Amino acid sequence: MLSWLPAKPDLSELIGAISKNPEASFEAIAALAGYRQDFLQTNRIDRVLRKRFSAPPAAWTSQPVRLAILGSSTLEQLPPGIRVAGLRRQLWVETFTGDYGLYRQDLEDEASALHGFEPNAILFVFDAASFFGAGDVLLSRQEARAQVEQAVVKITDLWEKAGRLCKGPVIQQTFLLDPLPIIGHNDYRLAGSLPSLVRAANEMLREISGEHGVDLLAIDELSARYGLEAWHDPALWHHAKQLISPVATPAYGDHVVRLLGARLGRSAKCLVLDLDNTLWGGIIGDDGLAGIQLGQGSGQGEAFVAFQRYIHSLSRRGIILAVCSKNDEANALAPFEKHPDMVLKREDIACFVANWQDKASNIRHIAKTLNIGLDSLVFADDNPFERELVRRELPMVSVPELPADPSGYGRCLCDAGYFEAATVTSDDLQRTRQYQDNQAREALLHSSSDVSGYLRSLQMKLIWAPFNDIGRQRVVQLVNKTNQFNLTTCRFGEADYDNYRAEKGSLTLQLRLQDSLGDNGIIAVIVARPEDDRPDVLRIHTWLMSCRVLGRQVEEATLNLLSEQALRQGAYRLIGDYRPTEKNAMVSSHYERLGFSRLGGETEARTEWLLDLKSYAPRETFIEIIEEGP
């Protein structure tokens, strides 16, 4: 149920290692909370935390929460999930669980352990039977109504007592819809059936909780989302009076803590969005306005529209939107300004950053421009590389693990609950506009991100092969669709592919990038051909690369490989040309950056560059170059 958190296959081993390491830092333990986990893992993280630390680090500015959990059933299984969720959302939570069924006495008795605990937050967890027994199918509508009102009066009385005991949030869990229907689909016609009583009570709690300043934990909605069995196991109910199954406690805790966080000002305020394959399908710089998938006509296109609609609603209720995209700004803006199916418009975006810098630096810039803390940001990006980079560089930024299919993006963001709010104020509704008005569009500052540390940790491998049968289709596809990182934009087909492959003195390379996050597939293509039949001079006919791997030293590693292979076949010079198009401005200084010197004889249609391989010193990179096995 924690599907928005990244999975870590060796999490149990990692927790075990940290448990055995008495020097483990608070941050190391807190980081464990950020992974998808089951209740055993959650419980163990909680154990390690409490063994080592009795207070939050000084940097956590929120006041510690002292949460009392009071209810009519066994509650001991709940605290670890709540405390670990606190780690995830930077809230230090101490918990108290009352003996089950004694909540009323505990609240009234000033000498009780509950009063001694001095809670500043209270959570009420009730089961239906303790208020309604088995229900009574013979009750009239009026009698049933009276029973519901009676139950709700009892509950509001508890809220008042709780309010006197604690100044902070009071949370009421709604009744779980576990009672069995008596007549079926139309059970509501039988007012005294237990499901009918429970539904009516939940409805009434929804009506009145706001005026009492109490927030609901909508377990009935959650069980509709994940299935009743995900939260409640009847065997455990009968066996151990556990209303909430231990299996559900990590997710349960997260929901409790997001409610606490909403009251304590810890909810996120701003959603930072990637563009290509996040807001639309495809790459705007390569595919163009007409080529991206957005809107009617394809399932993908409609899924992106639905995601944008959800985001638009978030924006209208006060979540600030920002864009952080690796793109030329003009390309990135084009859909916002010209695509008829874009739901989000330029004016919905309070801070729009499209450039080729690393995203951690850009996100810092966004936070600074909007003048909000990094911990108020949520970053949505389809690309696992970018997500990992941001998690690593900026652990305080929330980064949901979006699913592969865009039709699941909205649900993922919603499930994560980063933007939980108890109320929506008129200020919220004005906020986006305020940010747009105040926005200062200053130039991007260079930052001090430890990108090289990240690149090193990725253990990148550039795996190369000359053109071969297997690569034909993919290479030709790349050659014909890559527009941005493409020095010459020479298109060619499968027949040409085979010609270059067979041509005497030609050097062909297809490059695949693997890293610790997975295989990126073929990401770059090189064709170099002998100049005027001189075997010692190679002209780079094609050099292209997928923008997904930009900023990872692939260009440098590719040149190292190219020069090595050229020398091996007796070539001492490389000539490269850059032929400008509307879309490839980003590589205009590619050869210069790699140490080529400018040749004369340029025209508007091209600049020419020369590299003398005898004096070329290979560039240092964090990429290992490997020849693909046969």
Added chain:
Amino acid sequence: MTKAEILEKLSEIFHEVFDDDGIVLTPETSADHISEWDSFNHIHIIVAVEARFGVKFQVAEVTALKNVGDLVTLISARLAA
């Protein structure tokens, strides 16, 4: 899955429940041998076994368990079914 493999996977669950990698399970191990093995942790063990082995037990079966060997036999029977 052989009984030895079940016992190994079960050991991992015990290590996690009790946060103690030193626990060595044998078929004879019972609640008398592990001081923290109370009724609360017992439920955690059973629920974790159900989740990680993908099986479901009846309340009566769980109540009848005397030691780890019984649990291994029960898991083995479920996996075979």
